[in-house]
Amino acid sequence: MTEALFNVHTAGNCFQAHRKLFEAAAVLARQLSTTFDDADLFQLGGVCMRIAAESALQTSDPKEALRRWQECTLAERQIRIATYRALRAGCIDNELYDGLFRLAKTAARVREDERLRLRWRLLRLV
Numbered sequence: 001m002t003e004a005l006f007n008v009h010t011a012g013n014c015f016q017a018h019r020k021l022f023e024a025a026a027v028l029a030r031q032l033s034t035t036f037d038d039a040d041l042f043q044l045g046g047v048c049m050r051i052a053a054e055s056a057l058q059t060s061d062p063k064e065a066l067r068r069w070q071e072c073t074l075a076e077r078q079i080r081i082a083t084y085r086a087l088r089a090g091c092i093d094n095e096l097y098d099g100l101f102r103l104a105k106t107a108a109r110v111r112e113d114e115r116l117r118l119r120w121r122l123l124r125l126v
Helices: 008-032 040-058 062-088 094-125
Strands: none
Touching: 008 040, 008 062, 008 094, 040 062, 062 094
16 A cells, blocks of 8 residues: 555644744734834745745645745745844844744754655655
C-alpha cells in the first residue's frame, strides 16, 4: 500500500504555526501603525505569509506546496526584519520581540519538516 503524498495532519500543523505568526504580525501592524513608521512591514509580511500558507495547504500539487512553503520563508524574513526595526526604534519591548521570534522559529521548524517530508515523498515517486 502506498503512502499518501499529502499528510493533512502535518500540513495542518504547519499551517497553524504560520497562522499564529501572521496573526501576531497583523496585530502588531495595527497597534504600531501610529507610532512606528515601518509598521506596514508587519502587514506586508503577514499578508504574504497568509496567502502562501493557505495556498500550500489547499494545493494538491506537492511541487506547488513546496514553492508556497518557500514563500513563507520570505514572508517570515520580512516579519523578523520588522520586529528588529520595531525593537531598535523602541516601539516594542524585549519580551514582545522574543515572543515573536519564538513564533517565527516554531513556524520555520515545522515548515522545514513539512518541506523535507514532501521532498522525500517526491523522491520516492521518481
